[in-house]
Amino acid sequence: QKEVEQNSGPLSVPEGAIASLNCTYSDRVSQSFFWYRQYSGKSPELIMSIYSNGDKEDGRFTAQLNKASQYVSLLIRDSQPSDSATYLCAVNRRAAGNKLTFGGGTRVLVKP
Amino acid sequence: NAGVTQTPKFRILKIGQSMTLQCTQDMNHNYMYWYRQDPGMGLKLIYYSVGAGITDKGEVPNGYNVSRSTTEDFPLRLELAAPSQTSVYFCASSYGGGGEQFFGPGTRLTVL
Numbered sequence: 001q002k003e004v005e006q007n008s009g010p011l012s013v014p015e016g017a018i019a020s021l022n023c024t025y026s027d028r029v030s031q032s033f034f035w036y037r038q039y040s041g042k043s044p045e046l047i048m049s050i051y052s053n054g055d056k057e058d059g060r061f062t063a064q065l066n067k068a069s070q071y072v073s074l075l076i077r078d079s080q081p082s083d084s085a086t087y088l089c090a091v092n093r094r095a096a097g098n099k100l101t102f103g104g105g106t107r108v109l110v111k112p
Numbered sequence: 113n114a115g116v117t118q119t120p121k122f123r124i125l126k127i128g129q130s131m132t133l134q135c136t137q138d139m140n141h142n143y144m145y146w147y148r149q150d151p152g153m154g155l156k157l158i159y160y161s162v163g164a165g166i167t168d169k170g171e172v173p174n175g176y177n178v179s180r181s182t183t184e185d186f187p188l189r190l191e192l193a194a195p196s197q198t199s200v201y202f203c204a205s206s207y208g209g210g211g212e213q214f215f216g217p218g219t220r221l222t223v224l
Binding site for chain 2: 004008031032034042043044045046049088090092098099100102103104105
């Protein structure tokens, strides 16, 4: 089992719909969780961080964390073509010396 | 405030050549990281540093070396370049370990 796992996609979403991205992790004592957006040919850009169970909303983005089930998700509401990118999940793994471990990313395509 | 800067943006090396990728941050972050990202893949940690004079290996350190003489700079040295080192290299920094990381624009390296 990979330490941080994401469906590679592509996740195809009509414009205006909700995109739902999932990420599972193996290290039960992980404390910090991050979502990065990466446009093709660009560097990762932090869009959300979440540290406790539940939902965290920021604009059209909502991060959801369930530590008991070891998953973190990202919802993108009212998806826009500009949301087309690869979304990387990153987990602070104590077993990795308190460094971030990144998933392989989910590619999202928003179709007008 | 430039954030994290990297030079060069692109480079082509011949097998066996050496080069140094430069990384500078102006956020006074203690932690700095070097990642490589192969096409369609996630980020793999090469080396990291928790402060000036302190460096440690990441997941894929073979063929690379680093130094950290100042808080701002964290150069990555490639000795005896090999085609397997063809990748995009990202430098990142964070205030603390396991916290939000901020990425530079990347260096696209091709070894022929």
